Amino acid sequence: MSELILHQYPLSPFAEKARLMMGLKQLNWRSVEIPRVMPKPDVVALTGGYRRTPLLQIGADIYCDTGLIADVLEHLQPEPSLYPVLHKGMARVLAQWADSTLFWASAAYTLSPKGVAAKFADQPPEALQTFAADRKAMRTNMVQLRPADATSAYRSYLRRIASMLDQDFLLTETPCLADLAVYHPLWFTRTGGPAISDIFDATPEVLAWMDRVAAVGHGQATPMSSTEAIEVARNHVPTPIPSDEVFQDDHGIPLGSRVTVAAESFGPETSEGVLVAATRTRLVIERTDERAGKVHVHFPRVGYVLRAAQA
Template identity: 35%
Template structure:
């Protein structure tokens, strides 16, 4: 198997989640650090313009979105899949992780950013505000909504705590990717929000999962420059298969556009359809610095359209 190359930056919460997943799975990985805000000239040639963090590169195959990356990691070998999704836990773990991303994180990022408006750089605030909240957001609106957002956040954390309590203590059950998703939100709140530690005191099962995964996967096997990662892609042939494996009007070879199905500043990504399954779409992309690569996106959470 080709090296797992993670394009990330260390403070990224979503990159932290994937690093924990690789630690839980026992997978060595190679680090490429990328800028926190655009432009990202040594990443976008690989991703057809996708700008979010992290991105997993395996030779000339490039995986975007953390749930898609988790599935790709699980598919590397049966024993890896069992570590990330032990027993019959795959469906439940993915549902929990998606709920954390779609319900809990949007509340957490609002609480964190409302507090950071006066301390973080204006460029960073503007970029993340546009990315997470879409056009038309304002600092004043973010501040005024914060008390109600925090009430929602604490209610959602209570639901997460109930889910984890139903699974039981970590000392007599196997951890899964669902636990990784829970630990990532705890790590984010504790590290970025002044009230994070105080609020997390009320959720002992969540704190237990956070502690069990502390430090997992945070040491790369090696670090390489972004230019070397581009050269690896250029020297490698994509391994992705070709074909349509689910009912669809889309056909192999046609041009498609892909973007997150939320209001955000994400650019639309374009490419030629290579493969489509019930949970992944793969597009062929060519750029001068990388040659031919295949970029993989999940179906869930993304809007896909024909542009022919």
């Protein structure tokens, strides 16, 4: 198997979720640090437009979204599992809630004026302006919670999480995907320092649980440049689509059609290519880039929009 290459940056909460997946499965991986704001030319060379963080690259296959990355890692190394035997559905549902509802409450609270001051304390004013403009562009058609409303919701969510901790982790005595997904929005807040992390004071059991999740670690990472990662893609061919892969046609778009895929909410950028797979769980497009060569870009079904490309 080709190396696992995670394209990420240290302060990304969703990258922290992916890093913990690597740790839970005790994997060796290569770390490509990418910009946290556009332009991201090396990312776009691999995806064709998609720019959210993180990406998992295996040879010439590019996997978008941590939900799909979790499934890929689970397939490559089933043990220890991200999905508890008796709670597979619950783990997925809880993770989806954490990645959406919980995350946006956390983000609106953490990036309130006092949180921003802490997060960007050691950076020039233009860094904050650039970050704010970049994220505003990604929130097209999204309603953003006001800090006060986010704070109220966030406090309620923390109490609900605390009520689930009758054992060491959320669903069982061992960590699973649900723990990693619920953890990463809270990690984003906690790393902002005491000015905003005092929201956890009312739920000490949540803090103790966070410490247990953090102990999972990040596996063994070694750096790789984005130039090297693009060369890896160029020097490989995408994994062939299995001949028995079931085509689930929910859109009336046949395989071989030119299509676009984009996130349904945050991050409006589209990736365009030829539809080579549409299973019950994922969409795969094939595209060719002058630097990366031929690649397959994989997206989960949930949370993404497939359309026929306009002629």
